[in-house]
Amino acid sequence: MNLTVNGIAHEVNGVELMPLLDVLREELGVRGPKAGCHQGGCGACTVLVDGEPRRSCLMPVAHADGAEITTVEGLGAPEDLSPIQQAFVHHYAAQCGFCTSGMMLAAQAYIDRGGTDEPEAIQNALAGHVCRCTGYAKIVEAVAAAARGDEFDLSETAVGKYTTMTTGGAE
Amino acid sequence: MAAASVAIEAATEVLMPGSEDEAIAAFGDGAEVVVVGGGTIVVPDLTYRRLQPRKALMLGRAGMSGIEKNGSRVTIGATTPVQELVDLPAPLGPCAANVADLEIRSQGTAGGNICAGEGYEAPRGDLQGALIALGATARSAANGDVTEEPLEDFLPKRRERLLLSVSFEEPAAGAFAGLDRPHTHDYTALAVSGARSVDGTLRLAATGTGSWGVRLPSAEAAAGDPAAAGKAALNDVTPHDDALASAWYRSKVLPVLVRRVLDELKESA
Numbered sequence: 321m322n323l324t325v326n327g328i329a330h331e332v333n334g335v336e337l338m339p340l341l342d343v344l345r346e347e348l349g350v351r352g353p354k355a356g357c358h359q360g361g362c363g364a365c366t367v368l369v370d371g372e373p374r375r376s377c378l379m380p381v382a383h384a385d386g387a388e389i390t391t392v393e394g395l396g397a398p399e400d401l402s403p404i405q406q407a408f409v410h411h412y413a414a415q416c417g418f419c420t421s422g423m424m425l426a427a428q429a430y431i432d433r434g435g436t437d438e439p440e441a442i443q444n445a446l447a448g449h450v451c452r453c454t455g456y457a458k459i460v461e462a463v464a465a466a467a468r469g470d471e472f473d474l475s476e477t478a479v480g481k482y483t484t485m486t487t488g489g490a491e
Numbered sequence: 492m493a494a495a496s497v498a499i500e501a502a503t504e505v506l507m508p509g510s511e512d513e514a515i516a517a518f519g520d521g522a523e524v525v526v527v528g529g530g531t532i533v534v535p536d537l538t539y540r541r542l543q544p545r546k547a548l549m550l551g552r553a554g555m556s557g558i559e560k561n562g563s564r565v566t567i568g569a570t571t572p573v574q575e576l577v578d579l580p581a582p583l584g585p586c587a588a589n590v591a592d593l594e595i596r597s598q599g600t601a602g603g604n605i606c607a608g609e610g611y612e613a614p615r616g617d618l619q620g621a622l623i624a625l626g627a628t629a630r631s632a633a634n635g636d637v638t639e640e641p642l643e644d645f646l647p648k649r650r651e652r653l654l655l656s657v658s659f660e661e662p663a664a665g666a667f668a669g670l671d672r673p674h675t676h677d678y679t680a681l682a683v684s685g686a687r688s689v690d691g692t693l694r695l696a697a698t699g700t701g702s703w704g705v706r707l708p709s710a711e712a713a714a715g716d717p718a719a720a721g722k723a724a725l726n727d728v729t730p731h732d733d734a735l736a737s738a739w740y741r742s743k744v745l746p747v748l749v750r751r752v753l754d755e756l757k758e759s760a
Contacts, residue, residue, distance in 0.1 A: 359535035448592025
């Protein structure tokens with residue numbers, strides 16, 4: 321079977337039924353998709369398969385044969401973040417971060433299909449990624465900002481008002 | 492987790508038919524065959540070793556996906572993703588939209604949803620009620636023999652036959668009412684579908700009152716009075732306790748959902 325992962329072609333020799341997630345993580349060493357629940361419930365393993373968001377833990381690798389796979393590593397690099405990644409940083413949308421890669425890929429697909437900054441539409445698009453923590457307002461704000469095409473100065477974000485708040489007591 | 496997949500490799504023969512005919516031949520009499528549509532139900536069962544089949548029949552390349560319209564007759568191939576149903580008219584469209592989330596609806600198939608086993612915590616098969624209300628027929632195969640029969644007759648033997656497609660006449664009107672889900676990934680705790688055919692026949696069906704979807708003939712007979720029909724529906728079901736809801740709660744809510752469906756059908760008359 322042939323998979324193109326973040327632009328790099330691979331030939332994989334697994335069992336057809338093996339979850340795409342296991343092939344990505346164990347065979348190809350691509351660790352951006354997270355093995356959270358391994359049964360479709362948390363969304364942390366979400367990748368783009370030919371541009372469409374899919375649960376890689378539920379997808380038999382044979383169903384991805386010949387497909388282009390995009391993981392979070394394919395969105396941008398630390399020194400060259402993609403707009404959705406910049407929006408997550410600027411809006412403090414990552415909480416512990418475990419499900420963030422899957423969320424950003426679902427958000428990227430939402431924006432790619434013309435999604436707007438309307439909160440309810442964003443919540444529907446990310447419904448499968450809402451598992452148990454509480455930071456969803458920031459995530460919806462980040463996706464809305466990216467959908468609008470907002471631009472961010474991340475150097476300002478890093479030393480911005482939130483940093484002042486945490487050091488405020490010492491001043 | 493990776494070790495679980497190695498177990499798949501050792502134990503299971505994978506069959507990948509390239510056409511419907513090849514799928515029928517590969518299914519044979521169905522003994523020891525687990526059918527894989529999109530994988531959303533079967534793959535986690537394999538991962539966690541709840542299933543260790545001798546043969547897995549993967550339908551992904553069998554060309555059995557798609558919605559065809561022939562006049563007023565709609566035919567849905569077994570491997571059509573659930574997401575492709577969400578824009579169909581009620582009751583099927585809104586019923587499909589109430590299944591899981593976008594990613595899982597896009598992967599999971601109509602046939603897999605219809606044929607799913609009873610589940611570990613609650614009944615599965617969200618689409619069954621809507622299709623029964625539409626008077627759908629199921630085309631299925633076993634031992635090379637292809638038959639078409641009412642979906643209600645097919646459901647009890649859905650693990651013994653390979654579902655190929657379902658079809659129904661477009662209704663004159665339809666309605667769907669379900670309980671809101673605590674989370675997108677919960678199966679339907681209780682939902683009622685109704686459809687009025689072009690010749691005026693009204694059908695009502697429920698999902699979430701037993702092992703599979705059932706028609707509600709007593710409610711249909713009392714349909715002129717939606718409140719009475721709601722109470723009558725309790726004669727057609729045996730509500731059960733499971734992880735999603737108690738039998739008591741289901742018996743309180745079923746009449747409400749029946750009434751809502753009938754009210755909506757009245758408005759569209």
